[in-house]
Ligand SMILES: [Zn+2]
């Protein structure tokens with residue numbers, strides 16, 4: 176069987192052939208294989224205005240209604256299967272540039288490619304049935320090979336999935352074409368598994384969950400890429416932050432606060448205005464000074480360190496801050512909570528002696544892995560992100576300094592017995608780093624903790640300490656986050672749990688639902704018992720049916736719903752409905768309290 180990429184790309188040709196039959200006069204863009212499938216870009220706009228001689232007036236009349244919509248995809252797909260069954264051969268032909276121009280004379284996009292992409296060389300074209308494309312290949316030999324494994328079976332391992340607008344050659348200056356996407360796998364089973372995965376991923380989309388559960392929003396009136404946390408989202412954030420602070424204090428960090436703007440001179444000195452300019456907002460002039468909205472917290476922490484002469488006895492110094500930063504991102508890449516323009520990093524900077532560096536990195540690795548496990552991520556992948564050796568001018572500092580930094584990271588990874596991959600070109604401009612990617616319950620990976628070693632800022636800002644011999648010595652700096660940013664991490668949590676957060680993170684843990692109005696007093700008593708034990712509850716005593724309240728509680732993914740009526744009052748109990756399990760029966764209130772207290776303290 177051919178390579179999956181070849182199959183995917185060949186299917187793009189077959190889709191184009193099918194579209195050509197169904198929409199005569201369509202203009203073709205390009206049709207590559209992509210992850211999990213393929214696409215082809217079409218210009219249907221031309222079809223409606225086409226005065227092509229191959230069409231009679233009635234056909235032209237009909238064309239106005241022929242720009243395909245989502246519901247037309249099955250029709251295109253059926254045509255593809257029909258073509259595949261005919262066992263069409265892919266035939267390659269080498270032609271001169273002039274011949275190619277003649278062949279594609281009605282295809283303006285192909286002509287543009289011929290003109291620009293093939294200055295003098297001969298042009299390779301592929302013919303499959305009635306469809307001819309400008310293409311280097313490779314393709315399957317014939318459509319028989321597109322069958323899903325068994326030779327005579329009708330191929331089923333592909334599916335057209337969506338239509339989207341796409342600018343010709345990705346540039347906003349060009350015309351918007353219509354892109355039709357398809358999925359394709361080697362077997363029907365793989366396709367079905369992927370569709371199931373996608374369906375599950377859509378259900379877990381944090382943007383949808385954020386809206387359904389009233390956790391956060393974005394508003395065009397505030398600005399793109401800026402997050403507004405709703406009260407329920409803010410409760411979760413507060414729990415995460417409290418846990419984070421407690422754990423950092425335990426591990427010898429000092430909590431600090433720094434401003435959102437600062438003199439731009441700091442960023443000139445650090446090299447940010449040179450190496451990081453495209454991610455920074457323009458400065459604002461106040462009096463005689465230009466202030467920069469901070470893209471990173473580092474330089475403020477550097478100033479705190481520099482406030483005093485430090486001795487080796489003071490080191491390591493670990494400053495941590497939940498510091499909000501602003502980075503410019505193009506509108507096209509903004510994505511929910513994952514890619515935003517303003518976010519709060521769970522940041523820290525460690526200043527230590529060079530000989531203690533590896534030990535410090537190991538400490539950070541321990542903390543990072545403890546944190547992600549505490550929040551329910553069982554698996555992770557580690558990258559060692561290095562400089563691109565071909566592009567050294569993009570980075571600050573000498574080869575010697577980079578080597579030292581990389582060696583320290585490798586040493587700490589080995590000491591911690593952690594496996595890692597090398598990621599060339601993924602370092603930040605001032606140093607190499609360890610990137611930990613979280614693997615969620617669907618097996619998808621998300622950017623998590625990062626640990627960066629930096630010998631460069633200590634040089635630039637002359638950061639020193641007095642060593643054992645009473646001499647001034649250069650300190651080393653570690654930049655690190657263990658969650659990443661509050662926004663992105665929150666998004667990961669929502670996707671990982673599909674919104675059904677564990678008890679300790681749930682903004683509303685328990686709803687108490689009285690059956691009738693005569694049960695309200697007891698329901699209130701139950702509620703008081705729970706709230707005095709620091710549990711987050713809601714007394715649902717509005718005039719609605721019990722079943723409606725239960726339904727609403729399930730939609731809101733409330734971990735426990737307690738129903739109380741005559742029977743429960745009599746036996747001082749509650750009827751428990753547990754999320755995902757339904758009615759688990761009656762339980763003594765005292766027993767439920769004991770159980771829930773233990774469970775809410777467990778991080779699971
Ligand atoms: Zn091709």
Ligand SMILES: [Zn+2]
Nearest residue numbers: 471472473654
């Ligand atoms: Zn930093």
